[in-house]
Amino acid sequence: xxxxxxxxxxxxRALMAALTAGDAAAAAALFDGELTWVDCNGRVLDKPPAAGxxxxxxxxxxxxxxxxxxxxxxxxxxxxxxxKEFTLRIWVSRAAGWRLIAYHEVSQNxxxxxxxxxxxDWDNPCRVxxxxxxxxxxxxxxxxxxxxxxxxxxxEPEVWAQHVADEFLVVGAARRHTKADRxxxxxxxxxxxxNSAPAPPGLxxxxxx
Numbered sequence: 001x002x003x004x005x006x007x008x009x010x011x012x013r014a015l016m017a018a019l020t021a022g023d024a025a026a027a028a029a030l031f032d033g034e035l036t037w038v039d040c041n042g043r044v045l046d047k048p049p050a051a052g053x054x055x056x057x058x059x060x061x062x063x064x065x066x067x068x069x070x071x072x073x074x075x076x077x078x079x080x081x082x083x084k085e086f087t088l089r090i091w092v093s094r095a096a097g098w099r100l101i102a103y104h105e106v107s108q109n110x111x112x113x114x115x116x117x118x119x120x121d122w123d124n125p126c127r128v129x130x131x132x133x134x135x136x137x138x139x140x141x142x143x144x145x146x147x148x149x150x151x152x153x154x155x156e157p158e159v160w161a162q163h164v165a166d167e168f169l170v171v172g173a174a175r176r177h178t179k180a181d182r183x184x185x186x187x188x189x190x191x192x193x194x195n196s197a198p199a200p201p202g203l204x205x206x207x208x209x
């Protein structure tokens with residue numbers, strides 16, 4: 001871990017201590033106002049319900065586990081895994097300090113969800129979004145994400161790779177892929193013209209690190 005990441009990791013360790021102890025006040029103080037919390041069952045919470053009924057962390061206090069930490073300016077990601085369970089925490093630097101803006105769990109101990117049947121071409125989420133970007137950064141981020149998803153649907157591994165960091169890791173109910181693994185899957189899907197329709201909404205969760 002680099003010295004510049006120490007402040008974010010101090011906040012992360014304080015959060016895990018608060019979650020493990022069930023200290024809702026201490027945990028809520030580290031939650032960003034725009035927090036999104038997704039547990040391993042796909043339940044999505046924002047700050048008020050997460051602070052009001054503090055969820056138990058999937059990996060407990062994470063003692064003995066080594067996090068994978070990446071800093072992107074005002075954003076730091078912390079990924080932790082053990083066996084078939086994984087957690088991703090995303091921190092954002094605010095005026096008051098580092099705040100947790102996203103918490104996402106995935107357990108591969110749950111039954112996998114199959115790909116959606118039928119159509120190979122979808123209107124959403126690739127082309128139309130029910131959201132108007134508020135800033136140039138949001139617009140650029142959404143445009144890159146749309147291009148990435150369209151590349152998945154069209155089986156274009158090289159286009160997909162342009163929008164993915166080298167440390168990429170996707171963990172789903174039945175798979176764990178690095179960037180190279182995912183590129184290989186897209187190439188094979190292109191070769192076989194396989195259906196890559198997404199799973200039905202609400203029936204599972206995946207985590208992209």
